[in-house]
Structure formats: C-alpha cells, structure tokens
Amino acid sequence: MDKSEITTICQKAADIIKKGGLVAFPTETVYGLGGNAFNAVAVANIFKVKGRPSFDPLIVHIYEYSQLNLLVEEVPELALKLVKFFWPGPLTIVLPKKSGVPDIVTAGLSSVGIRMPRHPVALELLRWCDTPLAAPSANLFGRVSPTTAEHVREQLGESVDMIIDGGKCNVGIESTVISFTEEHPLLLRPGGTPIEEIEKVIGKVKIPSPTEHISSSPGRQLKHYAPLTPLLIDPLPEEITKYKRKGLLCFTKEPEKVVQEFAAVEILSPRGDLGEAAANLFAALRRLDNANLEVIVAKRVPNFGLGIAINDRLFRASNARL
Ligand code: TXA
Ligand code: MG
Numbered sequence: 001m002d003k004s005e006i007t008t009i010c011q012k013a014a015d016i017i018k019k020g021g022l023v024a025f026p027t028e029t030v031y032g033l034g035g036n037a038f039n040a041v042a043v044a045n046i047f048k049v050k051g052r053p054s055f056d057p058l059i060v061h062i063y064e065y066s067q068l069n070l071l072v073e074e075v076p077e078l079a080l081k082l083v084k085f086f087w088p089g090p091l092t093i094v095l096p097k098k099s100g101v102p103d104i105v106t107a108g109l110s111s112v113g114i115r116m117p118r119h120p121v122a123l124e125l126l127r128w129c130d131t132p133l134a135a136p137s138a139n140l141f142g143r144v145s146p147t148t149a150e151h152v153r154e155q156l157g158e159s160v161d162m163i164i165d166g167g168k169c170n171v172g173i174e175s176t177v178i179s180f181t182e183e184h185p186l187l188l189r190p191g192g193t194p195i196e197e198i199e200k201v202i203g204k205v206k207i208p209s210p211t212e213h214i215s216s217s218p219g220r221q222l223k224h225y226a227p228l229t230p231l232l233i234d235p236l237p238e239e240i241t242k243y244k245r246k247g248l249l250c251f252t253k254e255p256e257k258v259v260q261e262f263a264a265v266e267i268l269s270p271r272g273d274l275g276e277a278a279a280n281l282f283a284a285l286r287r288l289d290n291a292n293l294e295v296i297v298a299k300r301v302p303n304f305g306l307g308i309a310i311n312d313r314l315f316r317a318s319n320a321r322l
Pocket of ligand 1: 027029030031056057059092094106115117135136137138173175188189
C-alpha cells in the first residue's frame with residue numbers, strides 16, 4: 001500500500017470506528033481487533049466476537065503521548081523513561097486508570113494497559129480515529145494470534161466490519177507487558193521487546209514464573225495461544241512412539257534423520273535468528289495445526305531475548321489440554 005492508499009483506507013476505517021464498529025488492523029506484533037475504547041458497547045462487541053471472557057482486560061492503543069491524559073492521571077517517572085525509549089513499539093505498560101476509562105475495557109481492574117504501536121497503518125488509523133482504540137489480538141479466544149490479514153479472515157471473517165490488510169507482521173509476537181501498579185515494575189507477559197533491553201533502561205524488573213498466579217493479571221492463563229492439535233515440548237523419544245502422524249516445530253535446521261520421522265516440518269529460522277523465528281512462529285503453528293496431525297512436537301528455542309517470549313508461547317500452547 002502506498003501512502004495515499006493507507007490514508008483512504010484508514011479514513012474509511014475510522015468512520016466505522018466512530019460509528020461504534022470494529023476494525024481488524026495490522027500492528028508490528030500481531031493483528032488487533034479495534035474498537036473505540038470509550039464506547040462501552042463497541043468494546044462489549046470485541047469480547048463477543050472473540051468469545052473472550054469478560055475478566056480478561058484489553059490493551060488500549062494510542063498514537064501520541066498527549067492521549068495518555070485521557071487514560072491515566074499520571075505516568076510514573078520510570079514508566080515514562082521506558083516508553084520514551086521503546087515507543088512506538090512492542091511494549092505495553094499497565095498503570096492506574098482514570099475513572100473515565102470504561103470498566104469493560106479493563107475487566108473491572110483499576111489499571112489500564114497502554115501501548116503505542118509502531119506499524120504505520122496502525123498509527124495512521126489511530127490518527128484518523130482520534131480516540132484510543134481498545135484492541136486485543138484479532139483471534140478467537142485462546143487460539144493462535146494472527147500475523148496476516150488472512151489469519152484474521154479465517155477466524156473472525158464476517159463478524160468484523162472491516163479487515164485492513166497491511167501484510168505480514170514483522171515482529172510476529174505480542175507486546176511485552178510491564179505493570180507499574182506496584183512498588184517495583186513487574187513483567188506480566190514476555191513479548192516483542194526483550195526483557196534484557198528493558199532492564200538496561202529501567203533496571204531490575206520482577207519476573208514471575210510462567211505458572212505463578214498474579215491476581216492483577218487475569219490474562220495469564222496457562223491455556224493460551226493454542227493450536228487445536230496437542231503440542232508437546234521437547235518430548236522424550238518414547239513419549240511420541242504411539243503417534244503416527246507427527247509434526248515438528250524447530251528453531252533451526254535439524255539432522256535429516258530426525259526430520260524423516262515427521263509428516264510436516266516447520267523451521268522457524270534456518271539461519272538461527274530469534275527475530276525471524278518470532279516473526280514466523282504463529283503462522284508455522286497454524287500450518288501445522290492444519291496439516292491433519294496427531295501431535296506437534298516443538299523444540300524449545302534458546303532462552304534469551306525474543307526466545308523468552310517464544311518459549312512462553314510454546315509453553316502455553318502445550319497446556320491447551322490441561
Ligand atoms: O502486541 C499486542 O499487545 C497485541 C496488539 C494487537 O497490540 N495485543 C494483544 O492484546 O496481545 P491481548 O488482548 O491479546 O492481550 C492483552 C493482555 C491481557 O490478556 C492481559 O494479560 C494484559 O494484556 N493486560 C491488559 N490490560 C491489563 C491490565 N489492566 N492489567 C493487567 N494485565 C493487562
Ligand atoms: Mg491475545
């Protein structure tokens with residue numbers, strides 16, 4: 001899309017949003033399903049279309065710093081330092097909310113998650129809407145997040161008013177979520193901004209284990225990001241002998257002897273790059289899920305940088321049957 005096409009499409013989409021409609025749009029992480037954050041009926045529709053339980057809060061998207069005033073009373077110094085460094089980009093901050101933010105957006109919590117995306121189409125859309133957009137990932141609840149417009153069409157198709165096709169998302173994994181509602185910054189979700197980079201800017205962040213229950217973050221379900229096919233992480237050879245049609249999801253090239261055992265193989269990054277692997281993860285999971293397999297065998301990726309977020313998604317996908 002050239003610049004004038006982007007403008008035309010975003011103007012049309014903004015009209016839909018202003019009338020209370022829903023628009024799926026590209027961000028650099030995954031596609032979002034957006035509605036006016038200050039229109040409680042539109043937001044209720046987002047929950048309905050996704051089949052999302054009402055206890056799971058939505059992220060509110062903005063395009064410029066002045067919009068923060070609509071959502072929060074103040075931004076703590078540390079949080080401001082962090083967003084000045086990483087926005088626009090794959091980072092969400094959670095702060096105490098202003099009373100005017102509808103409770104349905106935050107699932108009744110007294111805090112709100114805010115992010116300024118980097119994708120030019122998302123920013124242009126937000127500019128034309130001139131209201132913050134509540135937007136979760138544009139997938140059915142608990143399923144794999146969409147990284148192309150086609151993924152959105154497959155799952156949400158007719159139930160949204162418009163889908164903007166902005167090509168493939170180049171980060172491919174959701175934003176990192178950091179809460180500033182307690183004394184120390186807390187990591188609620190590893191994501192597209194590596195935690196090591198964040199700590200370089202604001203110092204130590206509290207990192208809970210993936211299974212730890214955090215009452216202020218109801219969205220951390222173990223069962224999440226899941227294909228319908230059962231997924232096992234690094235299983236022992238004897239654990240998978242009973243399966244005939246197996247799929248393999250691996251980071252880089254595996255020896256031919258290993259690959260031969262599988263009916264379908266997805267290599268996330270032949271050159272061993274975690275950024276490339278993150279960008280390919282959800283599409284690869286979907287392809288395996290559509291390959292009529294009995295089981296998906298996933299290999300853990302190196303656990304640093306974006307690898308932490310990839311392993312987190314694999315872990316949650318593996319818990320789908322719990
Ligand atoms: O990259 C992304 O963040 C994408 C794109 C579309 O921006 N959005 C996304 O939204 O992943 P969603 O709804 O799929 O995930 C939002 C998660 C919630 O499940 C929850 O864990 C956390 O963000 N969250 C949002 N608001 C929160 C709040 N007030 N307190 C705690 N956690 C919150
Ligand atoms: Mg999601």
